[in-house]
Amino acid sequence: MKKKLKIGVLFGGKSAEHEISLLSARNVINALDKKKYEVIPIGISKEGKWILGSVSNYLLNSDNPKLIKLYDSKKEVALTIQSSGSLTDVKSKKKHGNVDVVFPVLHGPYGEDGSIQGLFKLAGIPFVGAGVLGSAVGMDKDVMKRLLTEAGIKNAKCIALKNGEKLTFEKAKKTLGLPMFVKPANLGSSVGINKIKSKKDWKKFLAEAFLYDSKILIEEAIVGRELECAVLGNDEPIASGIGEVVLNAEFYSYDAKYIDEDGAIIEIPAKNLSKNILQKLRETAVKAYKALECAGMGRVDMFLTKRREVYVNEINTIPGFTNISMYPKLWAQAGIPQTKLLDILINLAIDRFEKEKKLRKEK
Template sequence: MKKINVGILFGGKSAEHEVSIQSARNIFKALDKNKYQSLLIGIDKNGRWLFYDQASFLLHSEQVSLRKFSKAVKEIALVPQSQGKILNVSGLASKKSIDVVFPILHGPFGEDGTIQGLLKLANVPFVGAGVLSSAVGMDKDIMKRLWREAGLPICKFLVFKNKESINYKQVVKNLGLPFFVKPANLGSSVGISKVSNQSQFTKAVKIAWQYDNKIIIEENITGREIECAILGNEDLKASVPGEVKPSHDFYSYEAKYIDEHGATLIIPAKLSKNVIKKIQDLSVKAFKVLDTEGLGRVDLFLKNNGEIVLNEINTMPGFTVISMYARLWQASGLSYDKLIDNLIQLAISRFKKEQKLKTTYL
């Protein structure tokens, strides 16, 4: 049987660059070598695409501090309409073309539809949400408005654009205290502040404007943070939910990536059958409303009165073996290796379906 060439696209211009490298290593190791062959493409922090040989990629794989790019071989580019040909900037990089891409990239330039658009132009199947859903899932304002339009529960929020002045008293009147100030398009809690007074507000707004021309201010939801993994294109499966218990004031960048004891993941979350079902149903709906395909991690709040509120979707969540998404599937009876295999097959079948569509009128 001819092996399927999987292009693993990792790194990227993102706060989660290092997480992505670790995810890529785990995916690389999990791929069934009888069925798949990996082509490793690293994107450095400047956005350059670099072609890796497997040996240099696996170097230092266990040492956290060395999880950065080792020797790259050559700079490459992906050719439009080429069915996955990769070009060395001074010639063809590989005799092999890519049959399917696993873009294990997070945040802007990875999870926001930009890479997905490039892969579409290259006419190559890829894992995960398409252009529209990736972009919408990245924008907390558009995402929440679509959920609201579908009648799904979300928090109260206000949106501001292009450094317009924001009246603190007006925000407090609308949302109460404390509240959250966030750049609309980002992830990893970068640029997010919890605000309890006017001076924190001034600082928070200044920080958020540094990262985006649109900011969202949300009422504070008090409750447990629950996450549910979704898998599938049309026929969707929801995992058992998990819980994140941050030891910080909220699940900040520090709690996620810097402080080793920043948060505890409880998998599966301790919840009644009835609540689990509600969370799974809501997560599937939230995924569908945004036209997401392949995979997504839906994050929600469970309030003390039992109400469930959607927080966000992550269309390309972290994929290290200790990441929530993969662990939720493990706890639901799907191993890491099988999960990766499923995701690649879902990408290929979506692509085949799209290829059947007419592209011309006559």
């Protein structure tokens, strides 16, 4: 019998999206084909400790999104460079076995921004999703937008501001109009994002965004439908159909995403899109994915205006995998159920790793 591949699923982490990651990981671990894979759950605590779990024990209160927590097995492990995936016990220094492929189910900084991808590269193991560069540019909304613009892809006009730099409300309003959106450059799940409607919001909302990042974006507000497309692949990525976030809130805020059950509905497929527009959305998604050096997977979020203009809002290089998440649902709708999707993602990770391994390292 063929040996089972050992898949290290990493989840939790130091970002503000820790809990969302736990919900995503539960789904990924449940859906991985246990006939093919030995699943090794590794939870990352909010302090950054790596805790080795087992498939039967890696989360507490896993059925309650409000109380879900990492299970602390007390087995703290580390991945070291050139280890080919072997996990070392932090205290005893003994080896805990190894992983063949890593699946980072982590959202936000430290997990989705290239930092952990750098560690996987140094450790010498294949990993699911974008590499160091694609992860980093996908996370930094300022750099992401510059690359989109260079590729000729429409995106909301913006001003990037570093902490300490001065910008008046009047000047921003003159360039971007009202309302405007303010957001940390590197984050997700709408944490730190606000809609500025008048001068009285200005200072407060800028200060809030600066709590999370030393660089923030102030953007013109795009009025339109929020449409999302799942992209899958390395060099020849394919696009799913289109899903829609139908909002019952001012914008897709953290509450509308995760707290308020009536805040938004996910519609798959999105209704009332002509063939032409569908095609344009899917093509734009793939174009953005390529321009942003993405690999493996990515969810491209767009706006469609009344004038049928397509704007790319952002890419998520590790999209959510929760029960209600768009990425796995879009593929399920396209005929790729989650278990199959995970197979494809693991194979894409191995393919890329093998290709990179073949590259000449010396002159």
